[in-house]
Each structure stands twice: as structure tokens, then as C-alpha cells.
Amino acid sequence: MSLTSNIIVRQAYVRIGAFEGNASQIATDYASDAALADANTESFPLQSMYDILVGVENEMATAVAMNVNNTLRNVLGDIVTVTSGSLIPAISDADLPIIGEWGQVRTAAGIELTPALHEDEIRAIVNGPSGLFKTNYYSYALRPPRIYATQTTLEIDVCVFDIDARQTAINANEDLLFQQMQNAYFSGVMANLKNEDPAYTSLSNEYAPAYQAWLVAQQPPRDVVGQAAA
């Protein structure tokens, strides 16, 4: 069974007592997707739970995407093709919004480029005297808002997150992105169940540390610009 949005929502609903009736009825409603829309909660109707879930997944995706060594990145992976001197891309080749740190920067032939030279060194090599620099260099430099490289065309491994597409999928009870991260989703949703009711806030605070710990555990970002040509 795959991890879908309603599996997270029903766990949250049962924690806040949104299901009514005796134990048998609650068990039946808990297992029924149809019953979720009728759950008895003025504070967190079903759509609000889906909205929260989208936000949680967005935060989780960003935390994962900020760490180039996180193996969960393959869930978010895409490629963007750019040319040297172009603007640092915001949209992938699949037309999806790019988030987080890049993975590798490569040529179309799969040769990796490294951030080993400053942009002025790249300029000297690319625009320097003909025949002086015979070596085939594989370096790039980020100088926002643009990227410069010793190769003309670059393929960059990136992470993407399309919030509109995820909202649609979560509303339709489709698969969540991180299939093995059920408790992270659940803790994230619970950590967001706050309003003016002190009881909700108190309950929410019980789950917030676990959710924050998961986000932090995805590791901090790598300083690409700082590491370039160190």
C-alpha cells in the first residue's frame, strides 16, 4: 500500500477527536476515505488538512533539496540545460520550479564540471588568445544572477517541486512524494494544527520538535559559491 494524503489526514483527525461515535464507528470512519469530509471539526476541515499537507511536503522537499548528499533527492530529481552566461535557471527542462542546492553540473556527454575557477579565469580561458589554452577545461562559476562555464552547454542535476501539481495530487488522495517518511508527514501536519484554541496549540507543540528534528536532520546547505575556487 502506498502512502497517500488521507493516511496522514486520518491519523491527525483521530488525534484531535474529529471522528464521532463509538469505538466501532470510529474504526470504520477511520478506514474510510469518504468519512474524512464529514469529520466533526470546525477548526480543520478536510481541505485545510490537505493545504497543511502541501505545505509540510514543500518544507520537507526543500530540506531534502538543500543537501546535495541526501539520497531522497532522487524523488525530486530533474535536469536543467543551460548555456554559459545565461541566467541561473529557476525552471527545469520539464518546466518545473527548481528548489534547493544543485547536484552535479555536467556536459551533455556526462563529463562533470567543478567550481574550480572564478568567472574571470573562465573568461580568460574562453575569450583568451586563440591557441594559448589547449586544455579542455571543465569548470563553472556562479556569479548571480548568471552562471559561467568553460563549456558552452551544461546539464545540471536539480531538485524540483511543483506546488500546484502537489496540491492537485494531495487533494485527490494520490501518493505522497516521500513514501517512506510517514511519521515526518504526520508530525508535520500535527505541528501545524494551531489556532486560537490553547488545547490545539498544546497538542501541536507535542509534535513540533519531532518535525523540526526531521527537517534539521536533512543537513544544512553546501556553500557552492564559497567553495568555488577556494
Place this chain on the structure above:
Amino acid sequence: MSQTYSYIREQVVQGVIRGSLANPISLDRIRAQFDAAFFSINSTVAQTYAAQESRRELLRVATTLTFTAGDADLPEAVLKGYIEDATFTVTGKKYSYRRYPDWLRGGDPRLGMWTQIGETLKAKTPTPVIALTGDVEFSSICSPAIPSTESATYVAPDDFYPDFVNAMVQYIIGQTMETAAQTA
């Protein structure tokens, strides 16, 4: 033995890494230094070789030059300081070298003569003395030719390769070009 430009370059890169462990340099920076200094290190090490009689002949290169109306271009790689060590042969006959002032003064017309002025070689035939036209077997002391691409072969004497690599490494890690070449 012959090695490609890129083969020599990567030997230098590894040598520089070893010599700069305290202050590492990015590999592409080492390669850029290599590219930029290749011409000069090649020339300086060749001059070091040529200055030693025991090794000068290692740099001798034979080529055929075509003279027209007494003139031909001097090949770029010829070390001009050792032009007198060159031999000049036309259909089996050795011509004599004359320094340019002596060339202007003339000489024994029974001898074929040649000289060098700037980037040009000039030659006259033996009696009847006329400006030479035709092919010449020209053998001279040359610095190794610079490869045109990184995959091209760097043709040099076997002894030359390690000395070139060592001089280039020394230069990139901070020695002057002259000091680096003295290690050759």
C-alpha cells in the same frame, strides 16, 4: 618515445599537487598555468639543453627547406643562438655558414654559402654564384615543437620529458622560469 600534450600536462598536475600540499591549487588552475607557460618553459629548457655540448645534439632536427630566389623562412623552433651548429646541404654538397656581415662581403665563390638575418635564411650557390632556388636539407638545433592540441604528440628527446615536467612543476609552485629550468 613520444607523449601527448595532455599526458605531460597531467604528470605536471600530479607533481604540483605533491609540491603544494600546504596550499592546494585547483587542478584547472594548474592546467591553465601549464597551458600559459608551455611555450616559455619549452624554450627555456631547450636553451638549457643546447648550452650543454653533451646534450645539444639531442635537439638536432633535420628538415627540408625550399628556397626561392635565395631566401627561405627560418623555422620557428630553431634556436638562433646555435645557428652555427646547423648544417646546410644541397644535393649532397655542404654549404658554408657565414655571419651576415661576412655574407655581405662575399667570399670564395667556389663555396656555396648561407646566412641568417632575422627570421630569414639566405643562400648562394657556388660558381656561378646566384641566389639559391630549390630544396635544402637543413639540420639545426631546435626547441621541441609545441603541440597544436592537447591530444597532439609532444615530440622531444627521451631525456627531455622528465626535465621538462620537473621544470614546469617547479615553475608552477613558485620558482622563476630560469631557476626552474636549471633543474633540467
